[in-house]
Amino acid sequence: MRYYARKLAFYLVAFWAALTLNFFIPRLMPGNPVDILMAKLAQRGGTVDPAARRAYELLLGSGTDESLLSQYFSYLGNMFRGDLGVSVSSFPTPVSDIIAEALPWTLVLVGIATFLSFALGVVLGTLVGWRRGTWLDSLVPATTVLAAVPYFWLALILVALLASGLGWFPLLGGYDVVLSPGWDLEFIGSAVYHGTLPALTIVLSSVGGWLLGMRNMMVSTTSEDYVLTAQAKGLRDSRIMIRYAARNAVLPSVAGFAISLGFVVAGSIITEQVFSYPGIGSKLLQAVQNNDYALMQGIFLVITVAVLGANLVVDLLYALIDPRTRVSG
């Protein structure tokens, strides 16, 4: 129980830290974001009433006589009510609506691709570590090369070869634009077709890390005494590999999976830019290009919450697969 309490406390602190970062970053930066924002808004023909200005000042700071502390608390209040402000680039849509529309695309594409990459890396790493001294050893340097290549560079070259060159995949987008989004077979098929190449590039560039980590752990665990016991017991090789060596070797990878979720959501920003994919990453970029600070902060917050949530789930899962954590905390 202490284990869970500690974990929960940690996530509350992390969440609070993210909220606070979000509050202070614009206030620490030079210039007055609210003025830039108001100018943009006026350009687009938006109505700059005092209430809107006040809302943005609360979000981004500057220009008010209010103390920083009371601004901070009003800001926290707004966040808890789910009020992330109004987007400037697509005025007057609330930020939360834009995020709700974009989030599922990213979650499905990046979620599936990350999981596939993790699973593939762990399985390959298990085999490479178990069968040391065979041709499988050469998989390690090969995938390391892929991990050292800048992701977008690899993705763009694959697009040039597979999509423009051979025409196997669509160039960009999340679905065929002639279709209207919905839960029908045709639309889902089109979404899967459009998502394959982006997912492939994510898997290609990230599988090496999992493979290497798992392989190194396998090498360590195969020299553990319990693996020797299992061999003395006359168990089948496959059983020893899975239930004794891999079962123990995978623990750090699972912990690493939680940490990597942060980098994964981050990576999706570039993926979505390369493929003009309609996810949260391209929205963040769009917000950056349009100085849409409210959208930027909202998206950063949502990404953080998603990462924290995913970490929490993995942490709870970890207690299930490693019985020792439940006692030692």
Place this chain on the structure above:
Amino acid sequence: MTNPSAVPAAAPRGWRAMLPRRSPKLLVGVGLIAVIALFGVVGPLFVGDPATIRDVGLTPPGGDFPLGTTLTGQDILAQLAHATRGSLYIGLLVGVMATFLSALFGIVGSYAGGYVDEAFSLFSNVMLVIPGLPLVIVISAFVPADQRGSWTIAVVLAITGWAASARVLRAQTLSLRNRDYVAAARVSGEPAWRVIGVEILPNLLPLLASQFVFSVVYAILSEAGLSFLGLGASNSSTLGTMLYYAQNGFALQRDAWWWFVPPGLIIALFGCGLALVNFSIDEIINPKLRDVPKRGKQQNRAPQPAERPDDDVVLTVDGLSVVYQVGTPVHAVKDVSITLRRGEILGLAGESGCGKTTLAYAVNRLHRPPAEVTTGKVTFHDRDGTDTDILALKPAELREFRWSKLSMVFQGAMNALNPVITVQAQLEDVLTTHRPEMTKAQRRVRCEEVLRLVGVDVRRLTSFPHELSGGMRQRVMIAMALLLDPQVMIMDEPTTALDVVVQRGILREILRLRDEIGFAVLFITHDLPLLLELADRIAVMKDGEVVEYATAEQVYAAPAHPYTRKLLDSFPSLTGERGAFVRETSGSPL
């Protein structure tokens, strides 16, 4: 349990151990890094102005422009040299800053301990779960483009990239902190900075180096990613900004691969070189990761079981030699011949490294490369009259033989039980493998039966190993060895690391079970007085050879080899009064 694969290789000592071994990987890695670094440092001096615009846009490589030109006719080779310098600069800056931050939070925190450690560790973990790149993007967005230089980008990347390293360093420092020599330095009142600087840092160097290399790769890749998004170091030239211009000039769509491919390739090759160097550093941190020689084909020889001298013998080891095939081959076991009789306890004694464990493992073919049986024979004489040449068994036959004819008891108090599955699962998988015809209920009954035999509560079946005491784990190990009713049991230091009272209980248990069930035991220990009490016959090993081989009484009363006498003398009080008791019964006051 002494690990038979831990070979006493000719390891370099002192600071030399910190240097990576010269391997093809390291040479290629260092070569790549050196060439690219040289290109970045010296290259810009020899090429022309990278910004000069000419009217020869998109010229393919060749002639005046070895790597072609951009859309606006700029020399790509010149751009590449300057951009490489810019990227290396950022990589170096981030590497230094991130390593410093992670050392500060990882090492200092865990060394100080208490609240400082808690606070530093919490801070690192929070930084770790807050997603980096989105944060970088948000921060970059608030910094006007004309103020975004190499330094700004480097600072932001360092701030978002140090946390993972800090965690690794913290774990390592925590383990170093408890080592004896560090504790000694602390107790003797040395100031904290000195203990960290002199005792801890040198041991962390390989890890710090690996984290530094990792930070540099991270920085160069992240900078490239940021530049691609248009958020890079906009007032300086890096490989990332070069790719950004290539992408915006539709280099790939215009088939101008010479514009787009080289910058990425340089990043990839540089990253590759650093990764290869990191492999070598990893091998210093964890020597197990070193390359193993390619596996040879297992040669199968025709079975030639030794003749059965009489029905009383269950195991014959005949002229067995085991060699560790390393640089200079180590003969761990030299021409050993012993026999094990039914129901007998044969003690195998000797100091650590004498080859006793290697011998015991070779009997069951559990030795791992580079250990190799060079000559000799191991024959199992089954109760049912067949003789088995163990060294000639095919893999499937060997699996079947193991545990059902010959089981082993390892030092269960240590790590011989799988920590993540229950006792029941570890007992049952023996039965599911060797007795597939048994039902779940039958398996359960058998597991409970053997646990009762060794005096462990059957409710312990659902426990995990860490929930049992050392003595209880050892009993579970013995119960496991009993599952298939084997004729031989090899026990490798089964009572070492247990306290004297528990040790006594376990030994009594072994003797009782041997009397009830009648298996033969090969009992390995460094504790000769213990064997005098327990064993029927004793073999003493020294440097891989059996120097003494006689009944326990003979070994005690009239040791033939001077080494045995030395061993006997060296244990006068270790087993206390019980040891003295044995001596008295043998009638010679010592």
